[in-house]
Structure formats: structure tokens, C-alpha cells
Amino acid sequence: MTTSNGRQQPAPQVGSRTLARGLTALLAVVDSPDGMTVQRLAAELDVHRSIAYRILQTLRDFGFVTHGSDGSYRPGALLAALSTSYLPALREIATPVMRRLADQAGCTVHLFVVEGDEAVSIEVVEPVTVLQHIAFRAGMRTPLDRGAAAYALLAAGPALPGEPESVVEARRRGYATSSGEVESGAYAVAAPIANSHPAACLTLMSHRENQLAAAAPEVVRAAQEIASAVLEG
Incomplete structure (x- = not known):
């Protein structure tokens, strides 16, 4: 249905x-x-x-x-x-980092995790510093075979024979990118969060490609900050 x-x-x-x-x-x-x-x-x-x-x-x-x-x-x-009972520690650690990243980059930030063969957004933070941005609600699902979030989540795991070049590239440089693979005209950059179980990643979304290219290092740093906090916790 x-x-x-x-x-x-x-x-x-x-x-x-x-x-x-x-x-x-x-x-x-x-x-x-x-x-x-x-x-x-x-x-x-x-x-x-x-x-x-x-x-x-x-x-x-x-x-x-x-x-x-x-x-x-x-x-x-x-x-x-009920929603706060799902991965509460990860969400509590990630939310303030996501809020800072969203305002700095002027883009919507998602926290995605792997669930079966899908990437599922479990937390969304929208920027308060800009009026126009991509808006999605938590619960958004995308297949694991397309989009920056999927590539970053797969890159968080061990290398597998025959995996997509986008995953190989994401593992090499520490973040994944995509253009129009999930939503037409939308760009995304995502960085895997180490030490997370299930696998998780931060994803920044925008209609402006140059905006995300400039923000990629910040996404990686934010994901690393969350990973360090998870490990310490």
C-alpha cells in the first residue's frame, strides 16, 4: 500500500x-x-x-x-x-552540534542511521540564520544505494568487494556528496560518525552546490566531534 x-x-x-x-x-x-x-x-x-x-x-x-x-x-x-526513546544518547550529543552547524552553514542538518537497507533521518535541525532552506521532517527514508547519506553510512563500515565508487571515495576523503539523487535539484554532503552503533552520519542539504562545497570540512569536523563524545560517553 x-x-x-x-x-x-x-x-x-x-x-x-x-x-x-x-x-x-x-x-x-x-x-x-x-x-x-x-x-x-x-x-x-x-x-x-x-x-x-x-x-x-x-x-x-x-x-x-x-x-x-x-x-x-x-x-x-x-x-x-516515544521518539526520544530511540538512541537517546546519540541524539543528545548530536543535537547541539547539529544546531551550530546548521546556523554556520545556513543549511538543514540531518542525523541519519542505518536501518535495514535504508538510511533513516532520526533528527533534523534547520538553521535560524537564513529564511530559505530545504526542510525535511525526521523519519525521512532513502535507499542505501543512492545519496550522500547512504554513501557515508556505507563508508563507515569495512570496504567490500564491488562497492560503488561513491562509497570508496567517501571513505578516502572522509565525506560523501550527491546531486539530485534523492530530490531533484538538491545537493548533499555527509560525513560518517565513527563509534556509532548503528552506523550514523551527519548530512547537510542545500539547493546551492557551492554552499555545500565550502561547508564540507565543517561537516567532517562536526561528525568527528560527535564521534569523540560518543566514545567518551
């Missing part, structure tokens, strides 16, 4: 359809900046409105979503509590 924002959902196994529907509904709410209505969710799940309503009410009862006065459902406060 594919949600309205293009997020691919795995096919549910026998006996898990109800759980799969509930999780898909939760992701649909999270991905709806203007709120999710019962009617819209019913269309996304291809179910009757009464089923969509019961799913949303159950999510609300558990605190995963909240029901607004306009009739729309939005992410609930429980999600914030």
Missing part, C-alpha cells in the same frame, strides 16, 4: 491486517500537516468510514493522536515521548 505522501507500506501478513491498518492510519495522520479526517482516512485505507472512525478513536484513546475542534486528527503528545 502507498499512502497519499508516497510512503510505501509493507504488505500485511495473514492475521495482522488490523494492526497493519492501525499503523498505516497512524502514519497517515503523522504525514498530514493539516490534519486527517475520517473521510480522507477511509479513502486512503479503502475501508468504510465507520472502520476509519474506530481506528482513529482507538489511536486517540491511547494518546497517539488528538482530535481537534475542527474534526481533524493530528499527532498526539505520546509520539514525542
Whole structure:
């Protein structure tokens, strides 16, 4: 199943359809900046409105979503509590470094980790020093076969026979770059964070190639600072 924002959902196994529907509904709410209505969710799940309503009410009862006065459902406060429980030490160390880097470079900074065959953004810091920048939310996923983040994460591991030249180059110079591989017109530079398990990297994104070229050394230094703090911790 594919949600309205293009997020691919795995096919549910026998006996898990109800759980799969509930999780898909939760992701649909999270991905709806203007709120999710019962009617819209019913269309996304291809179910009757009464089923969509019961799913949303159950999510609300558990605190995963909240029901607004306009009739729309939005992410609930429980999600914030759950999100902080994932790799809390790494995120606590990385966030202030990311904030400084974002303001210095004037670009959005992501903290990516490996999850299966994907690179997943678990923390995002946007600059406050500029008005225009690329904006992505945490939870962004990209395949491990494209993009600066993927190359940096693969470069954090041991060299493998036949690995892409972009990974070899990232391991040699300490950072990876990409152009339009994840989003058209977007440039990225990423540096692996040593001592992190799972593998992690810092990624800077911008629509201006020269801006990232100048910032590459800063990204590497920021990743090294985080790696040192992780080792000491």
C-alpha cells in the first residue's frame, strides 16, 4: 500500500491486517500537516468510514493522536515521548552540534542511521540564520544505494568487494556528496560518525552546490566531534 505522501507500506501478513491498518492510519495522520479526517482516512485505507472512525478513536484513546475542534486528527503528545526513546544518547550529543552547524552553514542538518537497507533521518535541525532552506521532517527514508547519506553510512563500515565508487571515495576523503539523487535539484554532503552503533552520519542539504562545497570540512569536523563524545560517553 502507498499512502497519499508516497510512503510505501509493507504488505500485511495473514492475521495482522488490523494492526497493519492501525499503523498505516497512524502514519497517515503523522504525514498530514493539516490534519486527517475520517473521510480522507477511509479513502486512503479503502475501508468504510465507520472502520476509519474506530481506528482513529482507538489511536486517540491511547494518546497517539488528538482530535481537534475542527474534526481533524493530528499527532498526539505520546509520539514525542516515544521518539526520544530511540538512541537517546546519540541524539543528545548530536543535537547541539547539529544546531551550530546548521546556523554556520545556513543549511538543514540531518542525523541519519542505518536501518535495514535504508538510511533513516532520526533528527533534523534547520538553521535560524537564513529564511530559505530545504526542510525535511525526521523519519525521512532513502535507499542505501543512492545519496550522500547512504554513501557515508556505507563508508563507515569495512570496504567490500564491488562497492560503488561513491562509497570508496567517501571513505578516502572522509565525506560523501550527491546531486539530485534523492530530490531533484538538491545537493548533499555527509560525513560518517565513527563509534556509532548503528552506523550514523551527519548530512547537510542545500539547493546551492557551492554552499555545500565550502561547508564540507565543517561537516567532517562536526561528525568527528560527535564521534569523540560518543566514545567518551
